[in-house]
Amino acid sequence: MVYYRRIGEVPPKRHTQHRSAEGTLYFEELMGEEGFSSDSSLLYHREIPSAIVDATPWELPDQSTVANHPLKPRHLKLHELFDDREWKARDVVTGRRLVLGNGDVRISYVAAGEASPLYRNAIGDECVYLESGDAVVETVFGELRAGGGDYVLLPRATTHRWIPQGDEPLRAYCIEANSHITPAARYLSRYGQFLEHSPYCERDLHGPTAPLLAAGTDVEVLVKHRGRGDAPIGTRYVYPQHPFDVVGWDGCLYPYTFNVADFEPITGRVHQPPPVHQVFEGANFVVCNFVPRKVDYHPLSIPVPYYHSNVDSDEEMFYCGGDYGARKGSGIGQGSISLHPGGHSHGPQPGAYERSIGTERFDELAVMVDTFRPLELGEAGRAADDGAYAWTWAGRGPLS
Known part of the structure:
Protein backbone atom coordinates (compact mmCIF):
# COMPACT_ATOMS: atom_id res chain seq x y z
CA MET A 1 0.00 0.00 0.00
CA LEU A 71 -2.06 -21.00 -30.96
CA LYS A 72 -5.41 -19.24 -31.33
CA PRO A 73 -7.28 -16.18 -30.09
CA ARG A 74 -10.19 -17.39 -28.00
CA HIS A 75 -13.57 -16.22 -26.71
CA LEU A 76 -14.52 -17.60 -23.30
CA LYS A 77 -18.16 -17.22 -22.19
CA LEU A 78 -17.94 -17.10 -18.41
CA HIS A 79 -21.66 -16.68 -17.69
CA GLU A 80 -22.24 -20.17 -19.05
CA LEU A 81 -20.07 -21.68 -16.29
CA PHE A 82 -22.75 -21.32 -13.58
CA ALA A 261 -15.88 4.60 -11.53
CA ASP A 262 -13.15 6.53 -9.68
CA PHE A 263 -10.63 5.87 -12.45
CA GLU A 264 -10.21 9.06 -14.50
CA PRO A 265 -9.49 8.06 -18.12
CA ILE A 266 -6.59 9.58 -20.04
CA THR A 267 -7.55 10.54 -23.59
CA GLY A 268 -5.89 12.26 -26.56
CA ARG A 269 -6.30 13.55 -30.09
CA VAL A 270 -5.43 10.13 -31.49
CA HIS A 271 -5.87 6.61 -30.11
CA GLN A 272 -4.07 6.09 -26.81
CA PRO A 273 -2.16 2.84 -26.15
CA PRO A 274 -3.24 0.39 -23.43
CA PRO A 275 -0.71 1.58 -20.76
CA VAL A 276 -2.81 4.74 -20.22
CA HIS A 277 -5.53 2.43 -18.89
CA GLN A 278 -3.27 0.69 -16.36
CA VAL A 279 -4.52 0.50 -12.78
CA PHE A 280 -2.33 -2.15 -11.04
CA GLU A 281 0.75 -4.26 -11.66
CA GLY A 282 2.32 -7.47 -10.39
CA ALA A 283 5.43 -9.44 -11.29
CA ASN A 284 5.28 -10.09 -15.05
CA PHE A 285 1.73 -8.80 -15.53
CA VAL A 286 -0.31 -5.59 -15.49
CA VAL A 287 -4.01 -4.88 -14.88
CA CYS A 288 -5.79 -2.23 -16.96
CA ASN A 289 -9.39 -1.04 -17.02
CA PHE A 290 -11.22 0.45 -19.98
CA VAL A 291 -13.94 2.80 -18.75
CA PRO A 292 -16.59 5.03 -20.38
CA ARG A 293 -14.77 8.02 -21.86
CA LYS A 294 -14.57 10.59 -24.63
CA VAL A 295 -12.37 9.38 -27.46
CA ASP A 296 -9.97 10.74 -30.05
CA TYR A 297 -10.65 14.23 -31.32
CA HIS A 298 -8.17 14.59 -34.20
CA PRO A 299 -10.30 15.33 -37.32
CA LEU A 300 -8.94 12.20 -39.05
CA SER A 301 -8.81 9.93 -36.01
CA ILE A 302 -9.91 6.28 -35.97
CA PRO A 303 -11.18 5.74 -32.42
CA VAL A 304 -11.02 1.93 -32.24
CA PRO A 305 -7.61 0.33 -31.66
CA TYR A 306 -5.23 -0.14 -34.57
CA TYR A 307 -4.25 -3.73 -35.37
CA HIS A 308 -1.36 -4.82 -33.21
CA SER A 309 0.84 -7.81 -32.47
CA ASN A 310 1.49 -8.85 -28.89
CA VAL A 311 5.20 -9.44 -29.34
CA ASP A 312 6.02 -9.84 -25.65
CA SER A 313 2.72 -10.60 -23.97
CA ASP A 314 -0.63 -12.34 -23.93
CA GLU A 315 -3.66 -10.02 -23.66
CA GLU A 316 -6.72 -11.22 -21.75
CA MET A 317 -9.75 -8.93 -21.51
CA PHE A 318 -12.88 -9.40 -19.39
CA TYR A 319 -15.93 -7.54 -20.74
CA CYS A 320 -18.04 -6.44 -17.78
CA GLY A 321 -20.26 -3.61 -18.97
CA GLY A 322 -21.27 -1.25 -21.75
CA ASP A 323 -20.80 -1.81 -25.45
CA TYR A 324 -17.34 -2.69 -26.75
CA GLY A 325 -17.45 -1.37 -30.33
CA ALA A 326 -14.25 -3.00 -31.57
CA ARG A 327 -15.72 -6.47 -30.93
CA LYS A 328 -19.15 -6.09 -32.60
CA GLY A 329 -19.91 -9.12 -34.72
CA SER A 330 -17.65 -11.48 -32.75
CA GLY A 331 -20.23 -12.76 -30.27
CA ILE A 332 -18.43 -11.14 -27.35
CA GLY A 333 -20.69 -9.54 -24.74
CA GLN A 334 -21.19 -9.11 -21.02
CA GLY A 335 -19.28 -11.79 -19.12
CA SER A 336 -16.99 -12.67 -22.03
CA ILE A 337 -13.21 -13.00 -22.02
CA SER A 338 -11.11 -12.52 -25.13
CA LEU A 339 -7.64 -14.03 -25.19
CA HIS A 340 -5.20 -12.67 -27.77
CA PRO A 341 -1.91 -14.55 -27.40
CA GLY A 342 1.59 -13.36 -28.12
CA GLY A 343 2.51 -14.18 -31.69
CA HIS A 344 -0.95 -13.34 -33.07
CA SER A 345 -1.88 -10.00 -34.63
CA HIS A 346 -5.32 -8.77 -33.60
CA GLY A 347 -7.55 -5.73 -33.66
CA PRO A 348 -11.10 -4.61 -34.44
CA GLN A 349 -13.65 -6.97 -35.98
CA PRO A 350 -14.49 -6.49 -39.69
CA GLY A 351 -16.43 -3.24 -40.22
CA ALA A 352 -15.55 -1.77 -36.82
CA TYR A 353 -12.57 0.20 -38.14
CA GLU A 354 -14.67 2.23 -40.58
CA ARG A 355 -17.74 2.28 -38.34
CA SER A 356 -15.87 4.00 -35.50
CA ILE A 357 -14.96 7.11 -37.51
CA GLY A 358 -16.79 10.11 -36.08
CA THR A 359 -17.50 8.42 -32.74
CA GLU A 360 -17.01 10.83 -29.84
CA ARG A 361 -17.52 8.54 -26.85
CA PHE A 362 -17.09 4.88 -25.89
CA ASP A 363 -19.48 3.42 -23.34
CA GLU A 364 -17.46 0.35 -22.43
CA LEU A 365 -16.23 -1.35 -19.28
CA ALA A 366 -13.55 -4.02 -19.35
CA VAL A 367 -10.73 -5.32 -17.18
CA MET A 368 -7.59 -6.40 -19.00
CA VAL A 369 -4.65 -8.49 -17.79
CA ASP A 370 -1.50 -8.46 -19.93
CA THR A 371 1.03 -11.15 -19.04
CA PHE A 372 4.66 -11.53 -20.06
CA ARG A 373 4.54 -15.32 -20.00
CA PRO A 374 2.01 -17.31 -22.06
CA LEU A 375 -1.40 -17.89 -20.51
CA GLU A 376 -2.59 -21.49 -20.41
CA LEU A 377 -6.20 -22.67 -20.28
CA GLY A 378 -7.66 -23.85 -16.99
CA GLU A 379 -10.60 -26.24 -16.78
CA ALA A 380 -13.10 -23.37 -16.84
CA GLY A 381 -11.36 -21.76 -19.80
CA ARG A 382 -11.63 -24.99 -21.75
CA ALA A 383 -15.30 -25.38 -20.78
CA ALA A 384 -16.21 -21.79 -21.72
CA ASP A 385 -14.41 -21.60 -25.10
CA ASP A 386 -16.87 -20.84 -27.92
CA GLY A 387 -14.59 -22.56 -30.47
CA ALA A 388 -15.34 -20.03 -33.23
CA TYR A 389 -13.76 -16.69 -32.29
CA ALA A 390 -10.46 -17.30 -34.09
CA TRP A 391 -12.20 -17.32 -37.48
CA THR A 392 -14.35 -14.17 -37.04
CA TRP A 393 -11.93 -11.82 -38.84
CA ALA A 394 -11.91 -14.04 -41.94
CA GLY A 395 -15.62 -14.88 -41.86
CA ARG A 396 -15.14 -18.62 -42.43
CA GLY A 397 -14.00 -21.61 -40.42
CA PRO A 398 -10.93 -23.82 -40.52
CA LEU A 399 -9.90 -25.59 -43.73
CA SER A 400 -9.81 -29.06 -42.20
Whole structure:
Protein backbone atom coordinates (compact mmCIF):
# COMPACT_ATOMS: atom_id res chain seq x y z
CA MET A 1 0.00 0.00 0.00
CA VAL A 2 1.01 3.62 -0.31
CA TYR A 3 -0.03 5.42 2.85
CA TYR A 4 -0.27 4.92 6.59
CA ARG A 5 -3.44 3.99 8.47
CA ARG A 6 -4.13 3.44 12.16
CA ILE A 7 -7.21 1.51 13.35
CA GLY A 8 -8.29 0.64 16.89
CA GLU A 9 -6.00 0.48 19.91
CA VAL A 10 -2.22 0.57 19.38
CA PRO A 11 0.55 1.52 21.83
CA PRO A 12 2.45 4.83 21.52
CA LYS A 13 5.64 3.03 20.48
CA ARG A 14 6.02 -0.15 18.43
CA HIS A 15 7.38 -3.38 19.91
CA THR A 16 6.45 -2.32 23.44
CA GLN A 17 3.90 -3.62 25.93
CA HIS A 18 0.27 -3.19 24.97
CA ARG A 19 -2.28 -4.29 27.57
CA SER A 20 -6.04 -4.42 27.90
CA ALA A 21 -7.90 -2.46 30.57
CA GLU A 22 -7.71 -5.62 32.71
CA GLY A 23 -3.94 -5.79 32.32
CA THR A 24 -3.80 -8.66 29.83
CA LEU A 25 -0.87 -8.40 27.42
CA TYR A 26 -1.79 -8.30 23.73
CA PHE A 27 0.32 -10.21 21.18
CA GLU A 28 2.00 -8.09 18.51
CA GLU A 29 2.29 -9.53 14.98
CA LEU A 30 4.31 -7.97 12.19
CA MET A 31 2.77 -8.64 8.77
CA GLY A 32 5.39 -7.48 6.28
CA GLU A 33 6.65 -7.93 2.75
CA GLU A 34 10.07 -8.79 1.32
CA GLY A 35 11.72 -9.98 4.50
CA PHE A 36 11.32 -6.87 6.69
CA SER A 37 12.42 -4.66 3.76
CA SER A 38 9.11 -3.32 2.42
CA ASP A 39 5.58 -2.33 3.49
CA SER A 40 4.25 -3.76 6.73
CA SER A 41 1.63 -3.40 9.45
CA LEU A 42 1.62 -4.28 13.14
CA LEU A 43 -1.45 -6.12 14.42
CA TYR A 44 -2.30 -6.58 18.13
CA HIS A 45 -4.05 -9.87 18.92
CA ARG A 46 -5.90 -11.02 22.01
CA GLU A 47 -4.56 -14.55 21.45
CA ILE A 48 -1.30 -16.01 20.10
CA PRO A 49 -1.68 -15.70 16.30
CA SER A 50 0.56 -18.71 15.52
CA ALA A 51 -1.34 -21.22 17.70
CA ILE A 52 -2.90 -24.09 15.71
CA VAL A 53 -4.33 -27.42 16.92
CA ASP A 54 -4.67 -29.26 13.60
CA ALA A 55 -3.38 -29.19 10.02
CA THR A 56 -4.75 -31.44 7.25
CA PRO A 57 -4.66 -31.33 3.44
CA TRP A 58 -7.22 -29.18 1.64
CA GLU A 59 -8.00 -30.39 -1.88
CA LEU A 60 -8.04 -27.28 -4.08
CA PRO A 61 -10.41 -26.87 -7.02
CA ASP A 62 -8.81 -28.09 -10.28
CA GLN A 63 -5.65 -25.99 -10.83
CA SER A 64 -4.41 -27.80 -13.94
CA THR A 65 -3.72 -25.90 -17.17
CA VAL A 66 -2.96 -26.84 -20.77
CA ALA A 67 -1.11 -24.83 -23.40
CA ASN A 68 -3.03 -22.66 -25.86
CA HIS A 69 -2.13 -25.01 -28.70
CA PRO A 70 -2.64 -24.70 -31.58
CA LEU A 71 -2.06 -21.00 -30.96
CA LYS A 72 -5.41 -19.24 -31.33
CA PRO A 73 -7.28 -16.18 -30.09
CA ARG A 74 -10.19 -17.39 -28.00
CA HIS A 75 -13.57 -16.22 -26.71
CA LEU A 76 -14.52 -17.60 -23.30
CA LYS A 77 -18.16 -17.22 -22.19
CA LEU A 78 -17.94 -17.10 -18.41
CA HIS A 79 -21.66 -16.68 -17.69
CA GLU A 80 -22.24 -20.17 -19.05
CA LEU A 81 -20.07 -21.68 -16.29
CA PHE A 82 -22.75 -21.32 -13.58
CA ASP A 83 -26.48 -21.89 -13.98
CA ASP A 84 -29.25 -20.24 -11.94
CA ARG A 85 -29.33 -23.08 -9.40
CA GLU A 86 -25.64 -23.82 -9.06
CA TRP A 87 -24.41 -20.38 -7.97
CA LYS A 88 -26.58 -20.31 -4.85
CA ALA A 89 -24.59 -23.17 -3.30
CA ARG A 90 -21.16 -21.79 -4.26
CA ASP A 91 -18.84 -19.44 -2.41
CA VAL A 92 -16.13 -17.09 -3.68
CA VAL A 93 -13.24 -19.19 -2.32
CA THR A 94 -13.99 -22.88 -2.93
CA GLY A 95 -16.40 -22.21 -5.82
CA ARG A 96 -14.07 -20.25 -8.10
CA ARG A 97 -13.05 -22.04 -11.31
CA LEU A 98 -9.68 -21.55 -12.99
CA VAL A 99 -10.00 -19.88 -16.40
CA LEU A 100 -6.42 -18.97 -17.34
CA GLY A 101 -3.05 -19.14 -15.65
CA ASN A 102 0.73 -19.28 -15.77
CA GLY A 103 3.59 -19.19 -13.29
CA ASP A 104 2.90 -15.54 -12.40
CA VAL A 105 -0.86 -15.17 -12.23
CA ARG A 106 -4.08 -17.23 -12.15
CA ILE A 107 -7.44 -15.86 -13.31
CA SER A 108 -10.61 -17.48 -11.95
CA TYR A 109 -14.32 -16.72 -12.06
CA VAL A 110 -17.23 -17.51 -9.79
CA ALA A 111 -20.90 -16.69 -9.33
CA ALA A 112 -21.59 -17.16 -5.62
CA GLY A 113 -24.42 -17.01 -3.12
CA GLU A 114 -22.95 -18.69 -0.02
CA ALA A 115 -20.64 -17.27 2.63
CA SER A 116 -17.11 -18.57 2.14
CA PRO A 117 -14.93 -20.34 4.68
CA LEU A 118 -12.16 -18.36 6.34
CA TYR A 119 -9.32 -18.29 3.82
CA ARG A 120 -5.91 -16.87 3.10
CA ASN A 121 -3.72 -16.99 0.04
CA ALA A 122 -0.10 -17.49 1.15
CA ILE A 123 1.23 -17.46 -2.44
CA GLY A 124 0.51 -13.88 -3.48
CA ASP A 125 -1.86 -10.94 -3.40
CA GLU A 126 -5.40 -11.24 -4.74
CA CYS A 127 -7.19 -8.59 -6.80
CA VAL A 128 -10.89 -9.46 -7.11
CA TYR A 129 -13.10 -7.44 -9.44
CA LEU A 130 -16.82 -7.62 -8.71
CA GLU A 131 -18.79 -7.69 -11.93
CA SER A 132 -22.10 -7.52 -10.02
CA GLY A 133 -23.64 -8.18 -6.63
CA ASP A 134 -22.72 -6.99 -3.16
CA ALA A 135 -20.57 -8.45 -0.41
CA VAL A 136 -19.11 -7.94 3.02
CA VAL A 137 -15.48 -9.02 3.15
CA GLU A 138 -14.46 -9.78 6.72
CA THR A 139 -10.69 -9.64 7.29
CA VAL A 140 -8.25 -9.78 10.17
CA PHE A 141 -7.78 -6.02 9.59
CA GLY A 142 -11.51 -5.25 9.75
CA GLU A 143 -14.51 -5.25 7.45
CA LEU A 144 -14.77 -4.09 3.83
CA ARG A 145 -18.01 -3.51 1.94
CA ALA A 146 -17.90 -4.01 -1.80
CA GLY A 147 -20.26 -4.04 -4.76
CA GLY A 148 -20.39 -4.04 -8.53
CA GLY A 149 -17.44 -2.19 -10.04
CA ASP A 150 -15.22 -2.58 -6.97
CA TYR A 151 -11.75 -4.03 -6.99
CA VAL A 152 -10.96 -5.72 -3.67
CA LEU A 153 -7.20 -5.88 -3.01
CA LEU A 154 -6.15 -8.49 -0.46
CA PRO A 155 -2.47 -8.67 0.55
CA ARG A 156 -0.80 -12.06 0.66
CA ALA A 157 -1.67 -14.09 3.79
CA THR A 158 -4.62 -11.89 4.82
CA THR A 159 -7.15 -14.13 6.59
CA HIS A 160 -10.61 -13.23 5.27
CA ARG A 161 -13.98 -14.49 4.14
CA TRP A 162 -16.61 -13.38 1.62
CA ILE A 163 -20.27 -12.94 2.60
CA PRO A 164 -22.58 -12.21 -0.37
CA GLN A 165 -25.46 -9.82 0.30
CA GLY A 166 -28.89 -9.81 -1.32
CA ASP A 167 -30.62 -12.21 -3.69
CA GLU A 168 -28.47 -11.75 -6.78
CA PRO A 169 -25.30 -13.72 -7.55
CA LEU A 170 -21.99 -12.21 -6.53
CA ARG A 171 -20.01 -12.42 -9.77
CA ALA A 172 -16.29 -12.22 -9.04
CA TYR A 173 -13.36 -12.14 -11.48
CA CYS A 174 -10.37 -13.19 -9.39
CA ILE A 175 -6.76 -12.30 -10.20
CA GLU A 176 -4.38 -14.30 -8.01
CA ALA A 177 -0.71 -13.32 -8.21
CA ASN A 178 2.47 -15.13 -7.27
CA SER A 179 3.71 -11.71 -6.17
CA HIS A 180 2.38 -8.47 -4.75
CA ILE A 181 -0.14 -6.32 -6.65
CA THR A 182 0.40 -2.57 -6.42
CA PRO A 183 -0.62 0.64 -8.17
CA ALA A 184 1.47 1.27 -11.28
CA ALA A 185 4.93 2.45 -10.22
CA ARG A 186 4.87 5.39 -12.62
CA TYR A 187 1.89 6.85 -10.73
CA LEU A 188 3.86 7.08 -7.48
CA SER A 189 6.54 9.38 -6.14
CA ARG A 190 9.76 7.82 -4.84
CA TYR A 191 8.15 8.03 -1.39
CA GLY A 192 4.93 6.30 -2.46
CA GLN A 193 2.48 9.22 -2.87
CA PHE A 194 0.22 9.28 -5.92
CA LEU A 195 1.45 11.87 -8.42
CA GLU A 196 -0.66 14.51 -10.14
CA HIS A 197 -0.80 12.63 -13.46
CA SER A 198 -2.20 9.50 -11.81
CA PRO A 199 -5.77 8.58 -12.87
CA TYR A 200 -6.68 7.91 -9.22
CA CYS A 201 -5.35 8.78 -5.79
CA GLU A 202 -5.41 7.93 -2.07
CA ARG A 203 -8.91 9.39 -1.62
CA ASP A 204 -10.26 6.66 -3.91
CA LEU A 205 -8.89 3.77 -1.80
CA HIS A 206 -11.11 2.55 1.03
CA GLY A 207 -9.69 0.39 3.81
CA PRO A 208 -11.22 -0.97 7.01
CA THR A 209 -12.40 1.64 9.51
CA ALA A 210 -12.67 -0.37 12.73
CA PRO A 211 -11.42 -3.65 14.20
CA LEU A 212 -13.50 -6.76 13.61
CA LEU A 213 -13.62 -8.89 16.75
CA ALA A 214 -15.13 -12.38 16.58
CA ALA A 215 -15.41 -15.19 19.11
CA GLY A 216 -15.10 -18.91 18.56
CA THR A 217 -13.01 -21.98 19.25
CA ASP A 218 -11.52 -24.62 16.96
CA VAL A 219 -11.95 -22.36 13.92
CA GLU A 220 -11.02 -23.66 10.45
CA VAL A 221 -8.99 -21.57 8.00
CA LEU A 222 -8.22 -22.73 4.44
CA VAL A 223 -4.71 -21.80 3.28
CA LYS A 224 -3.51 -21.85 -0.32
CA HIS A 225 0.28 -22.07 -0.40
CA ARG A 226 3.30 -23.02 -2.48
CA GLY A 227 3.75 -26.59 -3.62
CA ARG A 228 6.16 -28.13 -6.07
CA GLY A 229 7.09 -25.78 -8.90
CA ASP A 230 4.31 -23.32 -9.79
CA ALA A 231 1.45 -25.56 -8.64
CA PRO A 232 -0.45 -24.33 -5.55
CA ILE A 233 -1.59 -26.75 -2.85
CA GLY A 234 -3.89 -26.34 0.17
CA THR A 235 -3.88 -26.92 3.92
CA ARG A 236 -6.76 -26.78 6.36
CA TYR A 237 -5.68 -25.26 9.70
CA VAL A 238 -7.67 -25.34 12.92
CA TYR A 239 -7.06 -22.46 15.34
CA PRO A 240 -7.92 -22.82 19.04
CA GLN A 241 -9.37 -19.27 19.02
CA HIS A 242 -10.93 -17.18 16.27
CA PRO A 243 -8.23 -15.38 14.22
CA PHE A 244 -10.37 -12.21 14.07
CA ASP A 245 -9.13 -11.05 17.47
CA VAL A 246 -7.17 -7.93 16.46
CA VAL A 247 -7.91 -4.96 18.76
CA GLY A 248 -5.89 -2.54 16.66
CA TRP A 249 -3.28 -2.20 13.93
CA ASP A 250 -1.26 0.39 12.10
CA GLY A 251 0.97 0.53 9.05
CA CYS A 252 1.01 0.65 5.28
CA LEU A 253 -0.10 -2.89 4.41
CA TYR A 254 -3.82 -3.72 4.49
CA PRO A 255 -6.76 -4.70 2.27
CA TYR A 256 -8.75 -2.03 0.47
CA THR A 257 -11.35 -1.43 -2.23
CA PHE A 258 -11.19 0.79 -5.30
CA ASN A 259 -14.18 1.42 -7.53
CA VAL A 260 -13.63 1.50 -11.27
CA ALA A 261 -15.88 4.60 -11.53
CA ASP A 262 -13.15 6.53 -9.68
CA PHE A 263 -10.63 5.87 -12.45
CA GLU A 264 -10.21 9.06 -14.50
CA PRO A 265 -9.49 8.06 -18.12
CA ILE A 266 -6.59 9.58 -20.04
CA THR A 267 -7.55 10.54 -23.59
CA GLY A 268 -5.89 12.26 -26.56
CA ARG A 269 -6.30 13.55 -30.09
CA VAL A 270 -5.43 10.13 -31.49
CA HIS A 271 -5.87 6.61 -30.11
CA GLN A 272 -4.07 6.09 -26.81
CA PRO A 273 -2.16 2.84 -26.15
CA PRO A 274 -3.24 0.39 -23.43
CA PRO A 275 -0.71 1.58 -20.76
CA VAL A 276 -2.81 4.74 -20.22
CA HIS A 277 -5.53 2.43 -18.89
CA GLN A 278 -3.27 0.69 -16.36
CA VAL A 279 -4.52 0.50 -12.78
CA PHE A 280 -2.33 -2.15 -11.04
CA GLU A 281 0.75 -4.26 -11.66
CA GLY A 282 2.32 -7.47 -10.39
CA ALA A 283 5.43 -9.44 -11.29
CA ASN A 284 5.28 -10.09 -15.05
CA PHE A 285 1.73 -8.80 -15.53
CA VAL A 286 -0.31 -5.59 -15.49
CA VAL A 287 -4.01 -4.88 -14.88
CA CYS A 288 -5.79 -2.23 -16.96
CA ASN A 289 -9.39 -1.04 -17.02
CA PHE A 290 -11.22 0.45 -19.98
CA VAL A 291 -13.94 2.80 -18.75
CA PRO A 292 -16.59 5.03 -20.38
CA ARG A 293 -14.77 8.02 -21.86
CA LYS A 294 -14.57 10.59 -24.63
CA VAL A 295 -12.37 9.38 -27.46
CA ASP A 296 -9.97 10.74 -30.05
CA TYR A 297 -10.65 14.23 -31.32
CA HIS A 298 -8.17 14.59 -34.20
CA PRO A 299 -10.30 15.33 -37.32
CA LEU A 300 -8.94 12.20 -39.05
CA SER A 301 -8.81 9.93 -36.01
CA ILE A 302 -9.91 6.28 -35.97
CA PRO A 303 -11.18 5.74 -32.42
CA VAL A 304 -11.02 1.93 -32.24
CA PRO A 305 -7.61 0.33 -31.66
CA TYR A 306 -5.23 -0.14 -34.57
CA TYR A 307 -4.25 -3.73 -35.37
CA HIS A 308 -1.36 -4.82 -33.21
CA SER A 309 0.84 -7.81 -32.47
CA ASN A 310 1.49 -8.85 -28.89
CA VAL A 311 5.20 -9.44 -29.34
CA ASP A 312 6.02 -9.84 -25.65
CA SER A 313 2.72 -10.60 -23.97
CA ASP A 314 -0.63 -12.34 -23.93
CA GLU A 315 -3.66 -10.02 -23.66
CA GLU A 316 -6.72 -11.22 -21.75
CA MET A 317 -9.75 -8.93 -21.51
CA PHE A 318 -12.88 -9.40 -19.39
CA TYR A 319 -15.93 -7.54 -20.74
CA CYS A 320 -18.04 -6.44 -17.78
CA GLY A 321 -20.26 -3.61 -18.97
CA GLY A 322 -21.27 -1.25 -21.75
CA ASP A 323 -20.80 -1.81 -25.45
CA TYR A 324 -17.34 -2.69 -26.75
CA GLY A 325 -17.45 -1.37 -30.33
CA ALA A 326 -14.25 -3.00 -31.57
CA ARG A 327 -15.72 -6.47 -30.93
CA LYS A 328 -19.15 -6.09 -32.60
CA GLY A 329 -19.91 -9.12 -34.72
CA SER A 330 -17.65 -11.48 -32.75
CA GLY A 331 -20.23 -12.76 -30.27
CA ILE A 332 -18.43 -11.14 -27.35
CA GLY A 333 -20.69 -9.54 -24.74
CA GLN A 334 -21.19 -9.11 -21.02
CA GLY A 335 -19.28 -11.79 -19.12
CA SER A 336 -16.99 -12.67 -22.03
CA ILE A 337 -13.21 -13.00 -22.02
CA SER A 338 -11.11 -12.52 -25.13
CA LEU A 339 -7.64 -14.03 -25.19
CA HIS A 340 -5.20 -12.67 -27.77
CA PRO A 341 -1.91 -14.55 -27.40
CA GLY A 342 1.59 -13.36 -28.12
CA GLY A 343 2.51 -14.18 -31.69
CA HIS A 344 -0.95 -13.34 -33.07
CA SER A 345 -1.88 -10.00 -34.63
CA HIS A 346 -5.32 -8.77 -33.60
CA GLY A 347 -7.55 -5.73 -33.66
CA PRO A 348 -11.10 -4.61 -34.44
CA GLN A 349 -13.65 -6.97 -35.98
CA PRO A 350 -14.49 -6.49 -39.69
CA GLY A 351 -16.43 -3.24 -40.22
CA ALA A 352 -15.55 -1.77 -36.82
CA TYR A 353 -12.57 0.20 -38.14
CA GLU A 354 -14.67 2.23 -40.58
CA ARG A 355 -17.74 2.28 -38.34
CA SER A 356 -15.87 4.00 -35.50
CA ILE A 357 -14.96 7.11 -37.51
CA GLY A 358 -16.79 10.11 -36.08
CA THR A 359 -17.50 8.42 -32.74
CA GLU A 360 -17.01 10.83 -29.84
CA ARG A 361 -17.52 8.54 -26.85
CA PHE A 362 -17.09 4.88 -25.89
CA ASP A 363 -19.48 3.42 -23.34
CA GLU A 364 -17.46 0.35 -22.43
CA LEU A 365 -16.23 -1.35 -19.28
CA ALA A 366 -13.55 -4.02 -19.35
CA VAL A 367 -10.73 -5.32 -17.18
CA MET A 368 -7.59 -6.40 -19.00
CA VAL A 369 -4.65 -8.49 -17.79
CA ASP A 370 -1.50 -8.46 -19.93
CA THR A 371 1.03 -11.15 -19.04
CA PHE A 372 4.66 -11.53 -20.06
CA ARG A 373 4.54 -15.32 -20.00
CA PRO A 374 2.01 -17.31 -22.06
CA LEU A 375 -1.40 -17.89 -20.51
CA GLU A 376 -2.59 -21.49 -20.41
CA LEU A 377 -6.20 -22.67 -20.28
CA GLY A 378 -7.66 -23.85 -16.99
CA GLU A 379 -10.60 -26.24 -16.78
CA ALA A 380 -13.10 -23.37 -16.84
CA GLY A 381 -11.36 -21.76 -19.80
CA ARG A 382 -11.63 -24.99 -21.75
CA ALA A 383 -15.30 -25.38 -20.78
CA ALA A 384 -16.21 -21.79 -21.72
CA ASP A 385 -14.41 -21.60 -25.10
CA ASP A 386 -16.87 -20.84 -27.92
CA GLY A 387 -14.59 -22.56 -30.47
CA ALA A 388 -15.34 -20.03 -33.23
CA TYR A 389 -13.76 -16.69 -32.29
CA ALA A 390 -10.46 -17.30 -34.09
CA TRP A 391 -12.20 -17.32 -37.48
CA THR A 392 -14.35 -14.17 -37.04
CA TRP A 393 -11.93 -11.82 -38.84
CA ALA A 394 -11.91 -14.04 -41.94
CA GLY A 395 -15.62 -14.88 -41.86
CA ARG A 396 -15.14 -18.62 -42.43
CA GLY A 397 -14.00 -21.61 -40.42
CA PRO A 398 -10.93 -23.82 -40.52
CA LEU A 399 -9.90 -25.59 -43.73
CA SER A 400 -9.81 -29.06 -42.20
